[in-house]
Amino acid sequence: MHTGVRTLWWSVGLSVILVAVVLASATIGPVAIDALTVARATLNAVAVPVGVSVAVESAGVFGASVPVPVPDVSYYYPFSLSVPTTAEVIVRRVRLPRIALAAVVGFSLSSAGAVMQGFFRNPMADPSIIGVSSGAAVGAVATIAFPLAIPFGLQAAAFAGALAAAFGVYAIASEGNRTPVATLLLAGVAVQTLLGAAVSYMLLQSGQSLREAVYWLMGQLSGSSWAEVEVTLPLAVLAFAVLYAYARDLNVLLLGEADAHTLGIEVERTKRILLAVASIITAAAVSVAGVIGFVGLIVPHVMRLLVGPDHRILLPTSALAGAAFLVAADTFARAGPAEVPVGIVTAALGAPFFLYLLRNREVHAL
Amino acid sequence: MIDVDGLTVARGGVTVFEDVSLTVEEGEFVALVGPNGAGKTTLLQAINGVLTPGSGIVRVDGRPIGDCSARDRGRLVATVPQDTHVGFDFSVEDIVAMGRTPYHTRFGRTDREADNRAVRRALERTDTARFADRPVDEVSGGERQRVLLARALAQDTPALLLDEPTASLDVNHQVETLSLVSDLAASGKAALAAIHDLDLAARFCDRIVLLADGRVLANGSPAAVLDATSLGAAFDADAAVTTHPTTGTPSVTALGERRDRDLTVHVVGTGRTAARVIARLHDAGATVTAGPLPEGDLAAETARARGLETVTAPAFGSLDRGVRDRVARLREEAAVLVAADPPRADGIAGLLDAHIPVVTVDGAGGPDAGAQRQTASARPETTTRVASPAHVLEAVVTVAPERELPADD
Numbered sequence: 033m034h035t036g037v038r039t040l041w042w043s044v045g046l047s048v049i050l051v052a053v054v055l056a057s058a059t060i061g062p063v064a065i066d067a068l069t070v071a072r073a074t075l076n077a078v079a080v081p082v083g084v085s086v087a088v089e090s091a092g093v094f095g096a097s098v099p100v101p102v103p104d105v106s107y108y109y110p111f112s113l114s115v116p117t118t119a120e121v122i123v124r125r126v127r128l129p130r131i132a133l134a135a136v137v138g139f140s141l142s143s144a145g146a147v148m149q150g151f152f153r154n155p156m157a158d159p160s161i162i163g164v165s166s167g168a169a170v171g172a173v174a175t176i177a178f179p180l181a182i183p184f185g186l187q188a189a190a191f192a193g194a195l196a197a198a199f200g201v202y203a204i205a206s207e208g209n210r211t212p213v214a215t216l217l218l219a220g221v222a223v224q225t226l227l228g229a230a231v232s233y234m235l236l237q238s239g240q241s242l243r244e245a246v247y248w249l250m251g252q253l254s255g256s257s258w259a260e261v262e263v264t265l266p267l268a269v270l271a272f273a274v275l276y277a278y279a280r281d282l283n284v285l286l287l288g289e290a291d292a293h294t295l296g297i298e299v300e301r302t303k304r305i306l307l308a309v310a311s312i313i314t315a316a317a318v319s320v321a322g323v324i325g326f327v328g329l330i331v332p333h334v335m336r337l338l339v340g341p342d343h344r345i346l347l348p349t350s351a352l353a354g355a356a357f358l359v360a361a362d363t364f365a366r367a368g369p370a371e372v373p374v375g376i377v378t379a380a381l382g383a384p385f386f387l388y389l390l391r392n393r394e395v396h397a398l
Numbered sequence: 399m400i401d402v403d404g405l406t407v408a409r410g411g412v413t414v415f416e417d418v419s420l421t422v423e424e425g426e427f428v429a430l431v432g433p434n435g436a437g438k439t440t441l442l443q444a445i446n447g448v449l450t451p452g453s454g455i456v457r458v459d460g461r462p463i464g465d466c467s468a469r470d471r472g473r474l475v476a477t478v479p480q481d482t483h484v485g486f487d488f489s490v491e492d493i494v495a496m497g498r499t500p501y502h503t504r505f506g507r508t509d510r511e512a513d514n515r516a517v518r519r520a521l522e523r524t525d526t527a528r529f530a531d532r533p534v535d536e537v538s539g540g541e542r543q544r545v546l547l548a549r550a551l552a553q554d555t556p557a558l559l560l561d562e563p564t565a566s567l568d569v570n571h572q573v574e575t576l577s578l579v580s581d582l583a584a585s586g587k588a589a590l591a592a593i594h595d596l597d598l599a600a601r602f603c604d605r606i607v608l609l610a611d612g613r614v615l616a617n618g619s620p621a622a623v624l625d626a627t628s629l630g631a632a633f634d635a636d637a638a639v640t641t642h643p644t645t646g647t648p649s650v651t652a653l654g655e656r657r658d659r660d661l662t663v664h665v666v667g668t669g670r671t672a673a674r675v676i677a678r679l680h681d682a683g684a685t686v687t688a689g690p691l692p693e694g695d696l697a698a699e700t701a702r703a704r705g706l707e708t709v710t711a712p713a714f715g716s717l718d719r720g721v722r723d724r725v726a727r728l729r730e731e732a733a734v735l736v737a738a739d740p741p742r743a744d745g746i747a748g749l750l751d752a753h754i755p756v757v758t759v760d761g762a763g764g765p766d767a768g769a770q771r772q773t774a775s776a777r778p779e780t781t782t783r784v785a786s787p788a789h790v791l792e793a794v795v796t797v798a799p800e801r802e803l804p805a806d807d
Binding site for chain 2: 277278280281283284286287290291294295296297298341342
């Protein structure tokens with residue numbers, strides 16, 4: 033079957049699964065809400081952005097008042113079905129934002145993971161391989177432990193830390209205009225270790241806020257709001273579009289850089305773009321959700337087993353499967369009597385499944 | 399078509415080669431030969447643009463490769479890499495289709511018809527169409543090599559570079575692959591291949607470029623380039639060049655790196671055993687003389703190819719006085735005499751009666767009665783028998799008279 037057609041069918045199928053998982057997830061919680069009500073409330077929440085206006089607000093940075101442009105998007109809501117108010121509020125204000133954010137984060141981490149594994153030609157590569165999560169952790173834990181010293185919000189600090197770490201690793205690994213992948217990998221490991229030490233030290237010094245910091249490090253989506261979805265969703269979609277545009281180039285890069293070069297790929301430029309975009313999409317996900325491990329590692333592996341190594345089909349299917357997987361994992365995380373960080377759930381569900389695949393099928397290479 | 403002019407490449411501060419110039423015309427298949435580390439792969443990478451040369455220029459179809467965009471390069475030069483391992487379960491057809499990468503734009507429409515045609519043609523041309531749907535890592539090494547050749551064909555370039563295209567192939571596939579490249583060249587491509595096997599290079603290529611010591615040591619027809627002298631200089635080894643009995647092209651036998659030993663051995667004998675004894679001793683660096691050897695015998699042919707001092711006599715004939723004298727003179731200078739499966743002719747018996755240590759080597763058929771009878775006349779205390787030419791060196795070194803070593807201060 034032609035790749036385009038296969039991609040379409042797989043994507044449609046996984047989208048259906050994603051919608052089903054979202055609806056099922058929204059029925060689950062302390063208040064039981066039936067599926068029909070959830071579906072109606074969800075449809076009511078469907079918003080079509082119709083316009084953007086920019087308002088200027090002032091924000092305090094280092095004690096000074098700085099004007100900050102804030103985009104204000106106006107939406108059109110095509111559905112208004114009748115739903116009991118309580119149910120509508122719970123679904124729309126509490127559960128859906130969290131589910132949507134889980135989907136966006138899963139989508140981002142899995143597509144970045146697929147790109148990194150292809151880019152590094154290494155089955156152990158994950159989205160944070162060049163230090164993104166460690167950098168985010170430094171930013172976030174610093175904000176939590178020393179709230180007065182860091183003037184930005186936690187997410188901004190995490191995002192900035194993530195990009196600074198990624199850029200640092202890239203700069204360290206570059207010689208002239210070349211960036212050997214092996215050096216990048218090793219520099220990533222070293223920088224992650226260094227930043228890990230910084231995080232450990234800050235945790236020791238964090239006193240009262242230790243619990244909050246640890247909770248962040250384990251990855252969590254509680255208290256998510258639509259505002260976070262509004263920022264991360266467009267970024268994720270945009271970044272995914274760029275990565276998808278490079279799907280063929282990623283395929284050719286799997287053959288090795290010299291081969292890719294002779295096949296007409298601008299290897300170094302392509303590497304820079306892929307690395308930058310995959311790091312940005314990962315940084316965005318990590319800064320709103322904390323360090324959620326394993327999604328970006330196993331989802332692309334599983335999809336590669338199912339659809340093959342061609343990134344034209346692997347990227348969209350990984351992204352959709354990652355979204356569905358994280359929504360399901362987060363439902364487990366919040367469904368119990370006491371909520372656990374979703375990072376624990378992804379690892380607890382993902383690792384055994386991955387081991388099963390390892391034993392039963394060929395996951396020895398990419 | 400491929401025009402390399404004054405190319406100098408340095409890697410890690412060390413000059414790999416300097417001022418290399420060569421051309422490959424349309425329709426020509428040129429072999430690039432030379433010892434390991436001579437820079438064959440580096441030269442290919444400088445031609446396809448993977449490496450930027452320190453100085454000099456490479457033009458393909460008149461266009462300087464260094465100034466081309468990656469996509470344009472991909473439309474001018476296709477390369478079949480040495481390492482054929484792919485490591486991902488792309489299908490054979492997927493891999494070949496990647497050859498069309500230089501014709502794709504990121505957002506614009508691609509000419510899918512032209513792609514499919516080129517891929518189909520490449521698959522058929524390389525006889526890979528019948529396993530086009532199989533994962534590329536499940537096909538054999540030889541098949542995979544052809545798949546990468548197909549990928550290069552799908553690129554539809556005027557120039558084709560191949561880095562050791564036969565290195566991982568069995569004899570049969572080596573010949574198939576090179577015939578195919580030869581056909582492709584004949585159909586108008588300029589093909590340049592780094593080839594290890596000098597015989598194959600001589601057989602299939604129109605011209606051979608010998609790269610050694612950082613420069614082009616020889617460049618010309620196989621017969622002109624493949625002579626023992628230039629090969630010796632290039633490879634630091636002795637080589638024997640003969641005409642291949644079947645293909646009629648030059649055939650090279652590398653004799654290994656010579657380590658001159660201060661040891662002269664005279665060999666008398668016939669056939670395969672004597673030939674192997676001569677080869678083994680000569681390879682080990684001994685000065686070898688031989689005779690009498692029957693004319694046209696394998697042993698005589700071996701000694702001649704190596705340029706050894708040899709006395710030959712007509713087979714089945716008796717030895718005339720001149721022959722006997724020349725043999726006696728050679729034998730005088732030798733430290734050890736080796737009788738390798740010597741003929742039964744009684745006339746030879748006296749030749750073995752030497753006053754130097756004798757090593758006898760049994761023929762392929764085991765201890766030979768004739769040889770036993772003849773060597774009996776040699777002084778038994780200085781006669782050593784070995785069962786095969788493989789052990790001759792050890793025996794010769796053991797029985798060779800100790801030379802006086804210069805005294806150390």
